Amino acid sequence: MIVLDASVVVKCFSEEEYTKEALEIRERVRRGEENAIVPDLLLYELSNALKYESLRKIAKANF
Numbered sequence: 001m002i003v004l005d006a007s008v009v010v011k012c013f014s015e016e017e018y019t020k021e022a023l024e025i026r027e028r029v030r031r032g033e034e035n036a037i038v039p040d041l042l043l044y045e046l047s048n049a050l051k052y053e054s055l056r057k058i059a060k061a062n063f
Helices: 006-011 019-030 042-062
Strands: none
Touching (some): 006 019
């Protein structure tokens, strides 16, 4: 059993360090080779991570 935190889930949708490993985990779960659980706060953590990722991209584009 794998416990997925927000950082792993974000890496499945954002190209960054360890994205390849996150996608491999996602594929193993999808194929039923692994079971995954997530923390109760995952949706809040994801929304926060996506908010700051968007802000980071905006700031980078303006400099």
